[in-house]
Amino acid sequence: MNLPKIKEIRAYFMGGATAEKGSGGGDYHDQKGSHWIDDHIATPMSKYKEYEQSRQSFGINVLGTLIVEAEADNGVTGFAISTGGEMGCFVVEKHLSRFVEGKCVSDIKLIHDQMLNATWYYSGGGGIVMNAISCVDNALWDLYGRVLDLPVYKLLGGAVRDEIKFYATGARPDLAKEMGFIGGKMPTHWGPQDSDQGIAKDAAMVAEYREKCGPDFWLMLDCWMSQDVNYATKLAHACAPYNLKWIEECFPPQQYESYRELKRNAPKGMLVTTGEHHGNLESFRMLSDIGVDILQPDVSWCGGVTTLTEIAAIAKSRGQWVVPHGSSVYSHHVVITFTNTPFSEFLMTSPDCARLRPQFDPILLNEPVPVNGKIHKTVLDRPGFGVELNRTCKMKRAYTH
Numbered sequence: 001m002n003l004p005k006i007k008e009i010r011a012y013f014m015g016g017a018t019a020e021k022g023s024g025g026g027d028y029h030d031q032k033g034s035h036w037i038d039d040h041i042a043t044p045m046s047k048y049k050e051y052e053q054s055r056q057s058f059g060i061n062v063l064g065t066l067i068v069e070a071e072a073d074n075g076v077t078g079f080a081i082s083t084g085g086e087m088g089c090f091v092v093e094k095h096l097s098r099f100v101e102g103k104c105v106s107d108i109k110l111i112h113d114q115m116l117n118a119t120w121y122y123s124g125g126g127g128i129v130m131n132a133i134s135c136v137d138n139a140l141w142d143l144y145g146r147v148l149d150l151p152v153y154k155l156l157g158g159a160v161r162d163e164i165k166f167y168a169t170g171a172r173p174d175l176a177k178e179m180g181f182i183g184g185k186m187p188t189h190w191g192p193q194d195s196d197q198g199i200a201k202d203a204a205m206v207a208e209y210r211e212k213c214g215p216d217f218w219l220m221l222d223c224w225m226s227q228d229v230n231y232a233t234k235l236a237h238a239c240a241p242y243n244l245k246w247i248e249e250c251f252p253p254q255q256y257e258s259y260r261e262l263k264r265n266a267p268k269g270m271l272v273t274t275g276e277h278h279g280n281l282e283s284f285r286m287l288s289d290i291g292v293d294i295l296q297p298d299v300s301w302c303g304g305v306t307t308l309t310e311i312a313a314i315a316k317s318r319g320q321w322v323v324p325h326g327s328s329v330y331s332h333h334v335v336i337t338f339t340n341t342p343f344s345e346f347l348m349t350s351p352d353c354a355r356l357r358p359q360f361d362p363i364l365l366n367e368p369v370p371v372n373g374k375i376h377k378t379v380l381d382r383p384g385f386g387v388e389l390n391r392t393c394k395m396k397r398a399y400t401h
């Protein structure tokens with residue numbers, strides 16, 4: 001079968017520090033006005049009073065959205081989005097493009113390996129470079145699907161379940177329950193700088209929603225790298241009476257010993273999870289070795305669909321789950337092919353969590369949202385990732401090659 005070659009790859013950005021802020025899109029932290037996602041959420045910067053209230057104050061939305069388009073020589077075009085903004089555009093146009101253009105649309109693993117190995121010396125195995133590599137990889141899967149007129153999940157071997165069940169991440173698990181989700185994950189608002197009072201306040205929040213949501217609804221806490229082992233251990237035990245299902249990302253990504261110790265210290269039955277800020281396959285092998293219960297890679301930050309499938313294989317060999325950080329269609333098409341992803345994450349991006357809004361609004365068209373907390377596989381039956389680029393968004397091509 002003759003497949004087309006990749007003629008050109010192009011990178012655009014939207015939002016971030018060098019464009020109009022508050023644009024949303026791939027950089028979903030870049031929201032305008034008052035929003036639950038920027039309301040006194042505990043972070044590694046919370047110890048500085050001036051950065052305690054708002055994550056935007058320390059620059060969480062400084063990057064903006066990266067958009068990569070890949071065009072085949074038969075005119076078919078695929079695309080993907082990530083964070084990485086204008087800096088990601090430079091990496092894609094000036095460096096990664098050489099490994100892509102001229103290759104066959106099915107050469108995805110070869111291109112992926114060349115992108116990884118050509119950038120180790122400055123990527124450090126993560127960060128913006130890995131966001132850019134992920135975006136290229138995902139754009140190539142999208143292009144391959146469009147060339148073959150198949151959804152990405154069918155390219156990957158097909159669905160192992162008819163529908164994906166979701167839990168919702170946001171500030172209102174009670175509203176998530178009404179919308180049909182299986183659980184609600186809340187951000188913590190306090191950290192070690194707040195000592196035992198911080199633990200009491202976040203445990204009281206879990207108790208409040210246990211009361212509102214009843215005994216069976218899953219409740220989880222996302223700690224966004226804000227804690228130390230002692231604090232995380234005490235918080236986990238304080239929340240155990242309210243049947244907290246898991247405690248997530250208590251520490252910065254490289255603190256593997258902290259995760260190992262928390263696994264030892266956590267109440268029996270409470271899951272310890274992490275991974276969204278780990279940027280390479282090797283770090284997920286470490287987390288798997290440690291015994292983290294759920295690996296949570298972000299498919300747009302960890303190396304793309306190609307790396308996510310490798311991470312899932314590591315976890316599968318140990319009976320661990322892979323439940324990626326919410327990444328909408330870029331996750332859906334992959335996890336529906338994994339036997340060790342029994343449910344997935346949906347990130348609430350409406351300001352008060354009172355309605356469903358597509359995670360990457362407004363950059364994608366046809367981006368599905370769960371109905372009664374679920375997405376059926378037939379919803380994914382469109383070529384590639386099944387979404388279109390919203391060209392009315394203010395995108396800029398900052399570099400060419």
Ligand SMILES: [Mg+2]
Nearest residue numbers: 222248249276
């Ligand atoms: Mg998280």
